Amino acid sequence: MRVFLASIPLEGAKVVVVGAGEPALAKLRLFLNSPAALAWFTPDGAPAVLEMPQSAPRPIARLPEAADLNGARLVFIALHDVTLARRIAEAARDAGAQANIVDQPGFSDFHTPALIDRDEVVVAVATGGNAPILARDLRSRIEAVLPQGAASVARLAGELRGAVKDAIPDFLARRRFWERAFRSPAADLAAEGRMAEARREMVRLLNAAASPREEAAKGVVHIIGAGPGDPELLTLKALRALQDADVIIHDKLVSVEVLDRARRDAKRIYVGKARGDHSVPQDQIEQLMIAEARAGHRVVRLKGGDPFVFGRGGEELEAVRAAGIKAIVVPGITAALACAASTGLPLTHRDHAQAVTFVTGQPKPGGQGADWARLAAPNHTLAVYMGAGQAEQIAADLIAAGRDGATPVAVVENGSRPDQRAFKGRLDDLPALVARMELTGPALLFIGETAALAVADDERPRIEVAA
Known part of the structure; x- marks a missing residue:
């Protein structure tokens, strides 16, 4: 985690915005419906009346002084003069505030996340100031699935929180109560704004959960x-x-x-x-x-x-x-499906393989191993789990049972992960191929005609970046 999104209570908090352009107005709008005390300074002049946000505080047409910053919790600075903005930020820090200079993440104490505001419920997406447009796009996707009535559900939970803690002192039992409550008709009623009905249903659930007759929780x-x-x-x-x-x-x-x-x-x-x-x-x-x-x-x-x-x-x-x-x-x-998909290796193919078998190369100690003689048929893909350590014996047994030594093989290590590696060869060269790879992660062996269709590491197209 590169950034930590803290939840800052705004009741009684002082927030200062410096600037009059659109970046400053965007910060100002964030707090217009909050309980924070807003102060707005516009040293370059106030915006036009038509651009002025409704319910915005009266703009103060000067730079903030040290006294203006005393007691501030957050200070947002959106000025063209970066040197001046940094000077104001230092004054804000001296006053005990956290400062944000718009478009200057390296000189800011915090970055403004993309916010979804549902009053009691606020969701934030942050990219550490590196990709605000990406954060905005992710916010839009989340906003599309977040219920509008989520705030009402949270408000109801806040009203009952103390009563629930008193009635159910055990932490795990209390958590289970809330999980049941938030998935119950009470939450649906609250989301629809039917608060009185929701409250009655929530109290009924609480009484049932706190009853000594209730069965002990079953795992x-x-x-x-x-x-x-x-x-x-x-x-x-x-x-x-x-x-x-x-x-x-x-x-x-x-x-x-x-x-x-x-x-x-x-x-x-x-x-x-x-x-x-x-x-x-x-x-x-x-x-x-x-x-x-x-x-x-x-x-x-x-x-x-x-x-x-x-x-x-x-x-x-x-x-x-x-x-x-x-x-x-x-x-x-399972690994065979993931490794095959990530390398483009079809486990079955109308021209090359009419069957696929998942087999372990490492049977239970003292147990019966795979019947390689029955698995040596052509047009048949073998996906061998835990077989790298037995590659030499597996290859020898299959060739002895009639499988052509030229049969294609592929070895995939860490399939689907960023450090995936894939190499191809022939069955009679399988032990040497595994040795050359110097495997350190879990690996799967693929044996059969379809292995030739896998894209190995040395076959992937190179992407050159111009200097």
Whole structure:
């Protein structure tokens, strides 16, 4: 996070605007309907009467003096003379105010975000002063989906906040009450302006939640596929569960970018596994999920890719259900689909492959490995998970079973992520190809005719930037 958007109360706050051009008027309009005390200085003369915002304070046709800045919270300066603007900003800082010089982000204490004003609810989009037009466009998209009645819902919550805290002292129980309330008919009634009905419904929900006869909160476990790492490949259902979670138990393959989409105050427990290094044994992971759910928490078990494709999601689902706990499975985009899509490799193709098989190159210790003889047929794509360490044996077994050594192969590391790498070769050169790549991230092997259609790193078009 490069910038922090603080929420500044405007009750009783003094805001000073210096300037008379459109940039100054834009700052002035931000505060016309707020409870802030506005002071407006126009040293270059006031704007024309027709340009004057309604309800604007009387412009003061001079530069602000030190006394004018005393007690100010925010000072906006929009003058053509940058040297003069910086001098006023220093005077504002000396008076204890935060100063903003329009179009001078490097000399400003804060930047003005693009705002969506719904009175009690304010949404801000900031780009650190680097791309205000981008912030404005993003604001427009958010504004299109933000209900007009959101302020009424927030106002009602503010009225009842103290009563709710007294009736439900437990923090988690109180949070669940508000989540139920904001998704209930009470919120819909408030959004429609039917405040008396909304208040009655909210009080009814509060009485029910505070009743000693209410059952203890029951936990639930969501077993969620986090996809290959690109947060935009999360499903909407997965995103909602992440933002509602009390506890997130996640694997090594879950990217930081995906975790950043989760609710910030959720407890996060890392149980990552690497080859030969299981930081937390599987049975302990399952008991951890069960214990957190029995404590009444909403648990998200977050797994890279899809939980049911070589992710041991089936084992975890069985354990949770056997403990009598509700479990919900949310699928994710598995690595084979993401790697194939990001390299342009079709898993099936009418001319080249009539079947695709997902296979693991690393079976359970002591368990039965893949039947490579049955997987060696032509016109058949193999997507091999966890196979890089066994590339030499896999290639030898397939060739021994009749697969042509010239069969195309592709190796994709960190598929769909910014550091993705993809290389192509032949089946009889697969071990050497994997060795040359010096893999450090998760990689998938593709074996079959369609692998020739992937776009490898050395085949991507180069973009040259003129000096």
